[in-house]
Amino acid sequence: MTEPAKAKNALELDDLSVAYRVNGRNRAVLRNLSLTIGQGEAYGLVGESGCGKSTVALTVVRYLPRNGSITGGAISLDGQDVMKLDGEALRRARAESVSMVYQDPGKALNPSIRIGRQLTEIFELAGISGKGAEDRAIAMLNRVRISDPAGVMQRYPHQLSGGMQQRVAIAMALANDPSMLILDEPTTGLDATVEAEVLDLIAQLRRELSASILFISHNLAVVSNMCDRVGVLYAGMLVEEGPTDVVFNDPRHPYTVALLRCLPRGGQRKDQGRLDTIPGFLPGIGAAIKGCAFADRCALADERCRTELPPLYDLSDQRGTRQSRCHYHDKAQALPRTTPSDGASAPKPATAPVLRVAGLNKTYASHGHALRAVKDVSLDLRPGETLGLVGESGSGKTTFARLLLGLVPPDDGGTIELEGKALAPKLANRGDDQVKAMQIVFQNPDSALNRSHSIRHILGRALKRLAGLSGKAQEARLEDLIRSVRLTDRHLAVKPRQLSGGLKQRVAIARAFAGDPRIVVCDEPTSALDVSVQAAILNLLADLQAKQDVSYIFISHDLGVVRYLSDNIAVLYLGRIMELGPSEEVFSGPHHPYTEALLSAVPKLDQTETARIRLDGEIPSATNPPPGCVFQTRCPRKIGPICEQQEPPLAEAQPGHSIRCHIPYSELAQLQKAAVTELA
């Protein structure tokens, strides 16, 4: 079905309203949404979870859940009215002119069918069969830069890494040369290095293909790198729209301003003040909105904002067409901070370490092979300090944390000392005091909080066991505890499921702090949260640390977040520390080539692109690590056979800053400086 003349716009949404029927009532999810995506244009849609981003994607292909319905407006895909399509025409439109790539490639591919079959099926639908379909499938895999397409065709999805799976999903989406490609958080579940790879691929494909892109993401930096124009969605309404760089550098809606301020940017650190947050919550779906949807959370809002729905003011200028749904768009950037920027914590004087880890190893037996999840890790942690642990998934971050806590016993030989006393390897053999001194905030509060218990029960039990309190004393301490994480009495009676993600994580933090711990392990505590909530949680952690002199071991894949909170950083790769040093030095460099690659992979909002280093291939299996330096198979700065033969020691390059690399420190400095200037 090739139309000679293409419509002017690939996608037009005109005054679109969508509602979900919940408990017998229609609740508005999208409210009078209008947007257009031109041919070949990449349009980014951003906003917090629950604002309707994914609903837009589903509506475009008329794939809403059973309780969803389009209550008004029109959708035009390539000039075709989607609303008027009947079953067969709709099926053809979905098969031929629009494709979707979802967040989790593992779920988008059929686990029990080989990749080849899944790909050829698409061509068979289009009427090409046999050898022809196979050739096309291989061509598609080549196009998404899979190096061994014939081999990959023979494999099952689980035999591919996450990045490869997403490439295959993209290949499938592009198979019929769609005019519209919808990407719904395509890199959210992926490691930063893999994310960078996939984003590069999408950027390259954009140049080769004519497809227009609707790119949905909560990650502003990703959108800013990928898209020509961006729309900011709030409570199902478009609140701001315009060229990406203009919107992000000169936002004209308080919500955009606030979202941008929540991110730790430009190397901001906890001792330089707190992050800004957005108070309150997104209005629930179907909430009646009078006036501006954001008014309740906006410090600039006045009477007019609360009563009169702002139209989309046209703010087009020579930089492009743009609009903002704010009565006071010219003043938006004057939005006062909700969090005072002070509250900075002073640097700590040097004291004896609270935690000392020496020669820690963990070996798992995996199908007869030894899997060395953690190898020879030694480090110190001082009171009131944060040690950031970074590395791709599979690098041993979480295993290391579990070893410290005693949830998993380490191999014989290594030692963990807490305040000068050796800790038993097994949790059961540790003293009560030692157990309460080290607690954890887990990544996923839904798993960490018992869903059958009330918040009062959860925290009360923690106080009883960890602080030895009961009765009146427990009640009094409970009050203090919930106040310290900024919850109120009202939150005590409810079960975890009745709280939002951010509130649940506060409960988890309160539980960890119940027994006045010396060390709290934070295992990706904000990765499941929206940026505005993330900022509030990071502020809370920084405040608690300043007040109670507690030390953190902070695990995160988000380097901006790690940088904000950490005093020292340990970079892990295949269970080994590749680099260990003060946060600023690790970030500013010279650093280990792996750290360099990790930093380079992070999409940046300000588009001051540093050296682009992309890691090839996947993290090798820990059961069969490469000989010599474990990073040599992917290292962009590999110097020669020495890297393949000898494992470099973790050598102190500067006082307190160690790097595991054969390249001398001074040479690393030169190489990395050269790389930066080369690009500039």
Place this chain on the structure above:
Amino acid sequence: MSALETTSPAQDDTRRRGPLAETLFSLMRSRTFLVGFAIVLFWVACALFGEHFAPYDPLADDIINALAPPSSEHWFGTDQIGRDVFSRVIVGSRDILTVAPLATVLATIAGTALGLLTGYFRGLVDDVVSRILEAFMAIPVVIVALLAIVALGTSKTTVIVVIGLSFAPIIARTVRSAVMAERELDYVAAAQLRHESAFHTMFVEILPNVIPPILVETTVRLGYAIFAVATLSFMGFGIQPPSPDWGLSISSNYGMIGGGFWWTVLFDALAIASLVIGVNLAADGVHGAFND
């Protein structure tokens, strides 16, 4: 700071209902459950108040009217000593509806405890206990019943214990797999980081979260228990005369079918079938409500 203090934790009314209330709500909208529940309720009413609305005394014989076919006087006819089959079917629900549920409750309690132990401790405890349970499951109920009756004599208690213990391993297996999934969740690690006892972790932390699969399994087992009781009674190892129990009645009358006296057996058989179907429909509904 932030307006946490000003925002209600329950943001919209879809969240306001508790999980239990939500399950009940969806049960009440499940036609399968309602039909099954109505059938079960009918038989429960018969068991409780049967003698008040049964037209005759189910035990009173009337030799002159023996083996009378169904008529307006005796709706379901009479048996070989002239007892009214209709009254016997109604009152006959009593014993089976005492024995089967009690056996199921016993199986649930024992199975839950075993499932928690094997699922929580895993390793050696799991290997040993699970092998024993599997061996136990391999022996047919009838043989266990025979042995138990030889050892303990026939009584309702024996039937309850035999069926309860035969079903316990099956429930234990369901509970074990649910517990093993729960055990991987971080709240269990958090309990360990408070040095909680294994008992506390199993019964206070994990148990409330595995109630849904236990309830589903219990309702399913109840259907099987009813069938098992009827079978044992039919074979003479279960409920004993002079009870008008269905299985027992079929057993004492099935020789008559050849003589064309079908009514002495058919209505008892239909009663067993309807009760089992009712329980299974209700179980289906419960399963659906918990797995939506």
